[in-house]
Amino acid sequence: MWPVRRPSARPSQPTPHPLPATSTPPPFNATAARRLRAALGMAPEHVAHGMRVSYGHPHITPEHVMAWERGTASPSGSELTALAGVLWCAPGELIGRPRTLREHRIARGFAPEDVARAVGHELHAYLRMEETDTWRGTDRQSAALADLLGLGLPDFVTVTGRDAKLGELLRNAVTTRWQAYVRPVAKVVPLDRQFLESALQGLHQDYQGHMAATLSWGGGSGDAGDTGQEFLARIVEHFWAKLQDGTE
Incomplete structure (x- = not known):
């Protein structure tokens, strides 16, 4: 573990919420999705049905699921959350190595407002930081962000644009x-x-x-x-x- 200087206090972690659809999908781990589905004994038809009925994605078909698993397409943020629910796993298990602040948040299954509240930022300010990968926070806020998203020191430096x-x-x-x-x-x-x-x-x-x-x-x-x-x-x-x- 890195000998990082951290304030002693840390906020309580918020409850994960479904993530909204975004224009840029997070990195998707097709191999993990296929492996998890097979381990549950499910066919693509079962996955698509679960996403339609239980998670409010009426447009999802078995063809979507197979395209994701072949790596020819990627689910959106909300689709990835629904897929994780059907496969009984955390969203982070379906994501490749996160590269940005937003992707680390999605991997942990948090909505933007949850992270903003936990670290003590206004939502619009936090969203701006995600867009620019430029973190602007105090030492205490930085420690809260790293703890909440499970960021190692190299990842923290990268996702905050340093x-x-x-x-x-x-x-x-x-x-x-x-x-x-x-x-x-x-x-x-x-x-x-x-x-x-x-x-x-x-x-x-x-x-x-x-x-x-x-x-x-x-x-x-x-x-x-x-x-x-x-x-x-x-x-x-x-x-x-x-x-x-x-x-x-």
């Missing part, structure tokens, strides 16, 4: 003095300072040592520059790996 800023800070840290970037990085990634210092120092040493070794092999400054650019291009990935190493 990846680009983190990458910029990390590139500066490994190519100059890492000590100067402890506080700026801590504002993006809420880690204990000592743990963060260790990670940044290790990342800086990895980069500088890699560059020095490349030059000593006689590859020339051009080869070293290419290798260095490749390392910097994946700096956020290296950062998370370094942090993970530090927790083991």
Whole structure:
């Protein structure tokens, strides 16, 4: 577990509600849908019938279900919720790896107003954050969001639109003095300072040592520059790996 700074108080979790249809469907795990249906001994006809009768989707046919399972189509947000109900599973079990704040919310089965209320935001403000993947909240609100949606630290940074800023800070840290970037990085990634210092120092040493070794092999400054650019291009990935190493 990441040693994250978290306020002690957290709001109670709201009750999941059916999700409204949206123009952009969440990532759908066709293999999981097919496996869950087969495990229940249901045919596509049974699934379609359940969605029509029990969940208010009169347009759903067996052809829809088969198209979803083949990966040639995806259910909308409300259709995915209904499908999960018929298959006796959580919506998150039918979603591929969530990529955005909205997708993480859908995976947990929450309506926007539930999340907004739990973290202490007005609904219109929260919806705007989902649209832009730019989180604007206090430390307490951020901790509440991460707890409510079950976000690991890498996912939290990604869904709140902080990846680009983190990458910029990390590139500066490994190519100059890492000590100067402890506080700026801590504002993006809420880690204990000592743990963060260790990670940044290790990342800086990895980069500088890699560059020095490349030059000593006689590859020339051009080869070293290419290798260095490749390392910097994946700096956020290296950062998370370094942090993970530090927790083991």
